[in-house]
Amino acid sequence: xxxxxxxxxxxxxxxxxxxxxxxxxxxxxxxxxxxxxxxxxxxxxxxxxxxxxxxxxxxxxxxxxxxxxxxxxxxxxxxxxxxxxxxxxxxxxxxxxxxxxxxxxxxxxxxxxxxxxxxxxxxxxxxxxxxxxx
Numbered sequence: 001x002x003x004x005x006x007x008x009x010x011x012x013x014x015x016x017x018x019x020x021x022x023x024x025x026x027x028x029x030x031x032x033x034x035x036x037x038x039x040x041x042x043x044x045x046x047x048x049x050x051x052x053x054x055x056x057x058x059x060x061x062x063x064x065x066x067x068x069x070x071x072x073x074x075x076x077x078x079x080x081x082x083x084x085x086x087x088x089x090x091x092x093x094x095x096x097x098x099x100x101x102x103x104x105x106x107x108x109x110x111x112x113x114x115x116x117x118x119x120x121x122x123x124x125x126x127x128x129x130x131x132x133x134x
Contacts, residue, residue, distance in 0.1 A: 004083055012079035013071050023068040031060055092120060 006024065010017040049057070062080065066073040099116055102108040108116075119125050 003087065004080075005087075008086070009079055009083055012082060013069060013075060015069055015071065019069060023065055027061060027064040027068055030064060031057070092117070095120060 004024065006020045007017045010020040013020065062073055062076050066076040069076070096113075096117065099108065099113040103110055103113050116125075
């Protein structure tokens with residue numbers, strides 16, 4: 001939920017940007033784990049959260065944000081989905097521009113570009129925040 005556009009979210013929820021910004025800060029602080037996540041050992045990578053962990057975290061975030069803003073959870077869920085889709089579309093457009101430049105420069109073929117975009121659409125590539133999409 002990082003990188004949210006508070007202005008767009010505020011517009012979709014019918015509240016002020018200042019109220020959304022304050023609520024996001026409060027909710028992020030309230031939901032911050034008491035102990036840092038396990039980072040693994042020197043020979044192993046940290047264990048990534050499971051799909052159930054992500055779902056539970058997202059549900060807690062939506063619930064807390066809705067409560068803080070005094071807005072229905074379904075409305076918050078819809079606004080966040082809209083924001084996520086817009087962010088993903090922007091990221092794909094930026095990726096496409098970079099890939100087009102690489103094809104023009106002869107570093108990639110059009111087929112390479114298509115494969116990368118297919119991987120992006122499938123959620124295989126890391127998103128702008130550094131983690132897998134979806």
